[in-house]
Amino acid sequence: MSRCSPAPRLCDLGEDHVVAELTRNLPFSKGKVRVGPGDDCAVIGRARDERWTLLKTDAVVEGVHFSKDEDLRRVGWKALCRTISDFAAMGGVPEHALVTVAARAEMEFARLKDFYAGLRKAARRFEVGIVGGETSRSLDSFFCSIAMTGWVERKRCVTRSGGIAGDAVYVTGRLGGSFLSGRHLDFLPRLAEARWLVTEFRLHAMMDLSDGLGADLPRLAKASGCGFEIWEDRLPLSAGCTSAQALAHGEDFELLFTLPARVSSRLEAAWRERFPRLPLTQIGVLIPRAKIRKNQPNPVNRGFDHFA
Amino acid sequence: MSRCSPAPRLCDLGEDHVVAELTRNLPFSKGKVRVGPGDDCAVIGRARDERWTLLKTDAVVEGVHFSKDEDLRRVGWKALCRTISDFAAMGGVPEHALVTVAARAEMEFARLKDFYAGLRKAARRFEVGIVGGETSRSLDSFFCSIAMTGWVERKRCVTRSGGIAGDAVYVTGRLGGSFLSGRHLDFLPRLAEARWLVTEFRLHAMMDLSDGLGADLPRLAKASGCGFEIWEDRLPLSAGCTSAQALAHGEDFELLFTLPARVSSRLEAAWRERFPRLPLTQIGVLIPRAKIRKNQPNPVNRGFDHFA
Numbered sequence: 001m002s003r004c005s006p007a008p009r010l011c012d013l014g015e016d017h018v019v020a021e022l023t024r025n026l027p028f029s030k031g032k033v034r035v036g037p038g039d040d041c042a043v044i045g046r047a048r049d050e051r052w053t054l055l056k057t058d059a060v061v062e063g064v065h066f067s068k069d070e071d072l073r074r075v076g077w078k079a080l081c082r083t084i085s086d087f088a089a090m091g092g093v094p095e096h097a098l099v100t101v102a103a104r105a106e107m108e109f110a111r112l113k114d115f116y117a118g119l120r121k122a123a124r125r126f127e128v129g130i131v132g133g134e135t136s137r138s139l140d141s142f143f144c145s146i147a148m149t150g151w152v153e154r155k156r157c158v159t160r161s162g163g164i165a166g167d168a169v170y171v172t173g174r175l176g177g178s179f180l181s182g183r184h185l186d187f188l189p190r191l192a193e194a195r196w197l198v199t200e201f202r203l204h205a206m207m208d209l210s211d212g213l214g215a216d217l218p219r220l221a222k223a224s225g226c227g228f229e230i231w232e233d234r235l236p237l238s239a240g241c242t243s244a245q246a247l248a249h250g251e252d253f254e255l256l257f258t259l260p261a262r263v264s265s266r267l268e269a270a271w272r273e274r275f276p277r278l279p280l281t282q283i284g285v286l287i288p289r290a291k292i293r294k295n296q297p298n299p300v301n302r303g304f305d306h307f308a
Numbered sequence: 309m310s311r312c313s314p315a316p317r318l319c320d321l322g323e324d325h326v327v328a329e330l331t332r333n334l335p336f337s338k339g340k341v342r343v344g345p346g347d348d349c350a351v352i353g354r355a356r357d358e359r360w361t362l363l364k365t366d367a368v369v370e371g372v373h374f375s376k377d378e379d380l381r382r383v384g385w386k387a388l389c390r391t392i393s394d395f396a397a398m399g400g401v402p403e404h405a406l407v408t409v410a411a412r413a414e415m416e417f418a419r420l421k422d423f424y425a426g427l428r429k430a431a432r433r434f435e436v437g438i439v440g441g442e443t444s445r446s447l448d449s450f451f452c453s454i455a456m457t458g459w460v461e462r463k464r465c466v467t468r469s470g471g472i473a474g475d476a477v478y479v480t481g482r483l484g485g486s487f488l489s490g491r492h493l494d495f496l497p498r499l500a501e502a503r504w505l506v507t508e509f510r511l512h513a514m515m516d517l518s519d520g521l522g523a524d525l526p527r528l529a530k531a532s533g534c535g536f537e538i539w540e541d542r543l544p545l546s547a548g549c550t551s552a553q554a555l556a557h558g559e560d561f562e563l564l565f566t567l568p569a570r571v572s573s574r575l576e577a578a579w580r581e582r583f584p585r586l587p588l589t590q591i592g593v594l595i596p597r598a599k600i601r602k603n604q605p606n607p608v609n610r611g612f613d614h615f616a
Binding site: 007011012013015019026028032033037039042044053056057061062063096099102103104107112113116137138140143145147149 | 440
């Protein structure tokens with residue numbers, strides 16, 4: 001008798017594996033594409049251009065990113081701000097957005113207008129132009145995808161992959177409980193903070209925290225060819241959260257970045273002056289890859305996996 | 309007793325009304341946005357730039373744009389080509405694409421890989437780079453949105469709104485039956501044809517036919533401040549289709565364009581030489597707006613309405 005294993009489903013493989021396989025060897029002309037799939041934004045431009053173009057798309061899905069009876073004004077805000085947060089993560093500036101919506105034909109128009117009111121509010125707040133989009137019918141869930149273009153000065157562009165062993169690892173704000181507290185619907189993307197950071201300091205690597213530190217820091221470290229240590233007792237916790245929750249909960253939309261440890265004290269002093277009300281915390285270090293297994297249990301997959 | 313009318317739903321209002329209301333007074337800086345919502349692509353650039361940037365997003369939804377058991381390789385092809393068709397409609401060139409997918413966690417990975425195989429095939433065929441995207445879970449339908457950037461020479465950019473009363477109205481190819489024949493999954497966007505048209509002729513207005521001539525020509529005419537006459541007996545019909553079906557069926561992805569009637573004979577002769585296997589047919593004229601009601605019944609809404 002032959003054993004027959006069923007065809008693997010997305011949930012058998014997990015998000016990182018699925019994305020890695022799908023984006024392997026995607027067709028694009030390497031001449032102009034500085035950063036392809038796998039970072040917060042794609043980066044387009046010639047090596048010597050003063051400014052590079054940033055491209056990003058993101059989505060919110062009913063039942064996944066927000067509940068069915070949620071105030072769609074807040075969901076619209078969240079949809080635009082999620083994508084803006086990815087521009088912050090590159091050190092860049094978002095500029096134009098396109099909105100793709102799929103909605104049931106029986107949806108009340110007032111609800112869809114609420115959603116757009118949230119989009120508009122976020123667009124005005126962060127000076128993003130909504131320049132077009134597409135509207136389609138959906139048979140069930142409400143779905144919205146935001147595509148955004150923007151730019152970053154070549155010298156200020158920060159990716160996930162520039163981290164170096166020995167770097168200090170920082171996060172802004174507090175972690176955990178974003179879904180439970182509803183903060184994920186009202187968060188402020190750290191655009192001004194990121195622009196200040198890339199203007200004042202030479203960051204090695206940066207990303208925004210969307211799936212939880214426990215999933216996202218390993219991604220940054222892996223992209224940088226490093227291992228990492230997380231100092232769990234130093235994690236900046238949201239009110240009522242444990243450090244395990246701060247690692248595992250997603251949707252924080254805080255900045256995670258690394259820079260040379262020798263810069264730490266200057267960074268921390270300047271930050272306190274510039275952003276006195278927002279914590280900035282060193283939560284660990286990047287270490288050489290070879291040391292990963294010896295030094296600490298790897299918290300990979302303790303964050304949110306879309307397909308797990 | 310007071311009469312109480314229920315809150316209007318999307319299907320009570322129809323797609324054009326919904327989109328018009330949602331996109332009214334969207335926030336964007338008019339300085340750099342040449343064309344905002346309402347055309348096939350958004351157009352970004354300064355008035356004197358040699359090249360303008362084109363932005364577009366489009367979506368395919370399971371159960372709406374394709375059936376549940378469809379070969380996802382063909383759906384992937386369609387998803388990318390729909391968006392490419394919008395770049396053709398502006399006379400432009402698509403360059404980079406971002407792919408947003410929402411899929412059930414229980415979906416077989418092989419099906420999602422098939423979808424990407426279709427995307428890759430279309431991307432290679434039309435020289436579009438897939439530079440990033442986003443993958444999310446969905447609770448029910450499979451959903452994919454394609455965001456694309458590209459460019460067009462300022463002098464060759466064609467919108468929907470440049471038509472002038474007296475213009476001849478042309479369509480490429482044959483109309484109707486796209487869904488029934490399965491052609492909507494294998495169609496070739498008219499990119500080479502559009503580039504040739506805008507290089508050789510000064511088109512007044514252009515769009516691609518996605519919702520059927522009966523819905524799309526009124527949109528072009530309205531954007532141009534004109535009325536129109538359709539010569540129903542001259543419509544180029546797909547095999548087995550009536551002229552009513554050619555007007556009402558969507559997903560043709562042919563080009564619809566207008567130019568001065570005096571150019572017609574030169575256009576038709578040059579087209580036959582350059583594209584001998586693809587029909588080009590004058591199917592009517594633009595007329596002054598005031599004549600609309602007198603001259604002909606307006607076929608508005610005989611095409612596909614997403615929410616009707």
